[in-house]
Amino acid sequence: MYRQTAQDLNSAAVPATCTPRAAGWADNMPLIIETSHQRSVAYGLAPDGAADFSPIRADALSVLIEKNRLLHTHAVPAMETLYQQIVNTHNMVILTDANGVIVHSLGDDDFLEKANRVALQPGVAWSEASKGTNAIGTAIAEKAPALVHADQHFLSANHFLTCSAAPITDHLGNVVGVLDVSGDQRSFHKHTMALVRMSALMIENQLFAATFEDAITVHFHARPEFIGTLMEGIASFSPGGRFLSANRNGLFQLGLSYAALQSHTFSSLFGLPVSALYEHYRTASPGLLNLCMHSGVRVYGRAQLRLSSGVFQQSLGAAEPTAPATAPSPSAGSAAAGHAASAARRLSGLRYLRTGDPQLELVIDKVSKVLGRDIPIMIMGETGTGKELLAQAIHNDSPRAMSPFVAVNCASIPETLIESELFGYEDGAFTGARKKGAIGRILQANGGTLFLDEIGDMPFSLQARLLRVLQERMVTPLGSGKSIPVNVEVICATNHNLRERMAKGLFREDLYYRLNGLVVKLPPLRERTDLDTVVKKILAAESGSERHAISPELLRLFHQHKWPGNFRQLTNLLRTAIVMAGDEHEICQRHMPDDFLDDIEVAQTLGDSHSTAQMIATGANLEEMEQSVILKSLEAHGGNVSATARALGVSRNTIYRKVPNLK
């Protein structure tokens, strides 16, 4: 049924160092194919049967994408990186859910015959039950990577394909999806499988990080240069040290199953009490942790702590000079892994913000020139214009990318807490302080970037302290006589006019001039000339495909709208519209929420100054003008009195009273 070359193909594709099961998996592949063919027969499929490529209904697909949003969000950047490496090879990169239904695909489908073009599109099922032996279905059935080439596919209709798939598992080891590269069988490349497996690992690590946002996370490996690469083990613990879970390579290094790990703690796994971790990171430049696993094997570690209280990410000990981006890579496998990880970081870099608006291009050109130059950047812009996104992109493209990016929103932290949040405090520095003290956010950013959002809201009394830190590069935690050296790049953002605040005595002039090395202003959405591209990009990102488009009329309204919430508002609006549109391709006005239509209506009514002026000129009184506004609004709402009343902010009775002949 299948070629003798199966073993060659699979062996060649396995990176020796990629995952724990590497060698065994390749050796077993012929057996896996054979077993899968037996399952296909048991499903009642016949090799010469027709392949059913019809996708599930569009509304069911929307629900499916929504259900898999976390997976989708974390997989898309890795898929794009993967695609960049195989572009022009007649292959597609595919993501499926746990049942093998495609939720996202990208690439050229020109290698498919016209009739089969839908085969690798979102909504098509590739489980073994529906397509027989195939890489996606077989990877799910075996919970292991699968390479299914040409006539290894059970259905003859699929013999033209070569497919490499790897399952994506969650922190409990459950398969939550599959990453696959499928292409014309003549385009088979022996490295594809390795790329797919590394990308799947990358996605798993991202999911893992998202699952344990509020945990202590330890990144470890026997070789320090592997920390920060795909090779590293990652284990998460509760603040008290209870083991929560580990990633695939973490489990492998610890040599334990999920079940066995449940009874462990940080100290039983690594031979140190968890309090030693806190102590270790109380110094400004903590080195790597030296840990001894319960097996006796010594490993190096770097701990990361994310707290739920804020939007920031705390990464402890990241000033360590073993950043894999610069460390020599000892093997091809680790080089590829490091490359894949850094490629993922670059995906959220500056070039992904370029969508054609000249004002924004200028901003990006300017900030690109000061990357790594220790010049503070100040980003101005209305709410939701993407100030934090830009700051993160600057960090990701800077030489500090491997170190922490810590965002502090000065407006959202109560004034009484901001001092301790920023500077940290010693044991019992004030009533309510944690017993062990806390490292402040400035120190958390050590080696990396400190993003001070809404800097205009920084209490005046703290501005002098912040200035001292920036000038002297030393932090003194509350209640401590000791100053700790700190090295951070500062980016700040504001939507206040800081000059006005300075004039009112609310913002210190010396701090202002210390922070405004390069000032850039992000344009509001209403001024951007790339709105069409931006809308397309957000639609594709939100729906997981390019199946939705905005009607020309609605796009015209988008161009007229003021977008007070900028990107935040546009993204939310499109997310809702996609759900409203269901299986309709074109998103139009009726898919818009009422408040958006009301805003448009009010703007149009108020903006109709020409006709108002005309009415004044012809001597119309206030009552007549009111009537005219109401009639226009009624027309826009198809005669619906309730909707008109809502749009104009009056009661239905008022409408009837002001336009008596409506009754």
Ligand SMILES: Nc1ncnc2c1ncn2[C@@H]1O[C@H](COP(=O)(O)OP(=O)(O)OP(=O)(O)O)[C@@H](O)[C@H]1O
């Ligand atoms: N260019 C963009 N493309 C797509 N989405 C974007 C873009 N810029 C910003 N967003 C999204 O808009 C939302 C707001 O972005 P961000 O927090 O960076 O704005 P901000 O200017 O810092 O807002 P605020 O001043 O309210 O803190 C986020 O969800 C972000 O992902």
